[in-house]
Amino acid sequence: MGFIQADPIRAPARAQDLILRHRVNGYCAGQLDSSYPELELEEDILYAYGFLTRRIWQLLQPRQTSGLGVLEKKVFEAVQQLGQTHPRELQTRLGRRRVINDWGGFSSATTRTLERLRHRGLLRIAKRENGIRIYEPARPFDASLMPDERLCRLILAVASVLAPCPEKSLRTIVARYRRWGNPRKAVDELIRNGNLERHTADGISYLWQASRGFHSDASRRVRFLAPFDPLVWDRTRFEHFWGWPYRFEAYTPVAKRVRGYYALPLLWGDRVIGWTNIRVDTTGLNIELGFVTKPSERLAFRSELDREVESFKGFLNLPPSASTSVTWT
Secondary structure (H helix, E strand, C coil), rough: CEEEECCCCCCCHHHHHHHHHCCCCCCCCCCHHHHHHHHCEEEEECEEEEEECCCCHHHHCCCCCCCCHHHHHHHHHHHHCCCECCCCHHHHHHHCCEEEECCCEEEEHHHHHHHHHHHHHCCCEEEEECEEEEEEEECCCCCCCHHHHHHHHHHHHHHHCCCCCEEHHHHHHHHHHHHHCHHHHHHHHHHHHHCCEEECCCCCEEEECCCCCCCCCCCCCEECCCCCCCCCCCCHHHHHHHHHCCCCCCCCCHHHCCCCCCEEEEEEEEEEEEEHHHHHHHCCCCCEEEEEECCCCCCHHHHHHHHHHHHHHHHCCCCCCEEEEEEEE
């Protein structure tokens, strides 16, 4: 895939873990974090924040590395001296002044500066300790690629992850890459030279890499998907394919929620027929299912649902003896 979106909410597991469990045999929650230092990965923004292969991360370089502020220079010099740096170490060195963060709360000024330096491409995430980012100087990148080549490869990387991607959505996403050229013209050229295929269904134009293959048949499986899984990420495509609007409601006021705080799309075969809310407490695993369309093959669905529930227990490292409660609404 080249990219896995990340999200800090764990209800019942982080988005990156939920995405990987369907793509890595025997995957358990937390394995990406524990394996990250040994993998050729970076944390950065492709179309959202997440984990990227080094190959794709290099396409996002170079960044704006000049014009650092006073605190940015001090933090950068400190990390160069320390190597792998916990934000707490900088607070001890440089003070505990707090600033308003992107969520309206407060963060340490040095922690915010670490993130700005990572965004500039000067620092990278070396690993995480209990979910806290540990920083170190960024690794060298391949500077030989011309800007227009970087732009085209980035467009193809996004198109590959989200394929088939509505053309309008892809053009909106890649507009962020203006520093390397004209994204609109680059998409047009990729279509003309055959690197991107275009097909129209019900008046909606879709794009994907010409080399991309698709399975013609979906296995009759039940799957609990992540809210940011590439399969459901684009809401235009979701509504076109499955005929109902799915929304991520964790940041929606409680009174306005329709499906739940962290409702996971419910895939049955090749249809997303509803959603599920999963909660782990002292009594075990509690699963609530909601449906837009009730499954017609009830016995087959229930059998596959049981299979997915048992798989999910293993993914969360729950013992086989843990109790399970499943309710339908």
